[in-house]
Amino acid sequence: MTRHALSERHLLCDELLRLGPDAPTKCDGWSTSDLAAHLVIREGRPDLAAGAWLPFLRDRLEREQSRMARGDYAALVERVRAGAPVWNPMHFEKVDEMANLVEYFVHHEDVRRAQPDWEPRELAGNLQHALWVAVRRSSRLMFRKSPTGIVLVAEGHGRHSAKLPDAHGTVVVRGTPAELVLYAYGRKDVARVELSGDADDIAALQAAELGIS
Structure with missing residues (x-):
């Protein structure tokens, strides 16, 4: 194991x-x-x-x-x-x-990522896969306060509908599984992801509190 x-x-x-x-x-x-x-x-x-x-x-x-x-x-x-x-x-x-x-x-x-000049690590494929499994499993909890629908997309791993639209439309969040985990757990300022969707929807998601709290 x-x-x-x-x-x-x-x-x-x-x-x-x-x-x-x-x-x-x-x-x-x-x-x-x-x-x-x-x-x-x-x-x-x-x-x-x-x-x-x-x-x-x-x-x-x-x-x-x-x-x-x-x-x-x-x-x-x-x-x-x-x-x-x-x-x-x-x-x-x-x-x-x-x-x-x-x-x-x-x-x-x-x-x-709290230190100066940090860069993302190169992670092994099996660790990225494990993180993809983990973020899909926890996504409903992590995005429960999002005012938008959420679709997670990780190239080479797939896509996952994490939350249906509510007050806003759907935002697609793209990145490696590692970066998606960080975004979902509220580290939005350092997670290197790409957001696509209506500008108002993206702004609403960025303003929302994500994660466990």
Whole structure:
């Protein structure tokens, strides 16, 4: 089994160590140390991670994430590299690949693309295919707030209707699977995609909030 999620995890950790704890990321308001703390909490502290969805736990999550981010940065990154604890289903290879491929790919790019003079990576065909499968699977959720219809097109991989038109017409979003993933997950300012459709529809899509939040 090809473990793209594991590869992206290690590449992200290498980049986090190279840049240090105070580098910017594309996660709004987060430095590299904040991002590393988020990933440790996501996999190892479900009691805290629930604060992302439950307002009455949010303050506790933010306090603990901030505390972790201010600690030993190298040790924090190594906790990310070590992966999920054995009690977490994400510890197992198949679950890790399904649950973490997009998570670690997007966050790796969050770090890379926040730095000056970044360029897209040349990704292997099987990784692009895995990302295409992933973006099709999650597209309804990611584009649920779009006021337009959405058709995703990745040359060599196919096309996918992600959302039917609502208040506006349909916008076609073209790019590699990697860039489509980044666009769908709200990284519109750094995702290298081509949008085609009515100008008003494109403007409405660009103004919309995409992703999980």
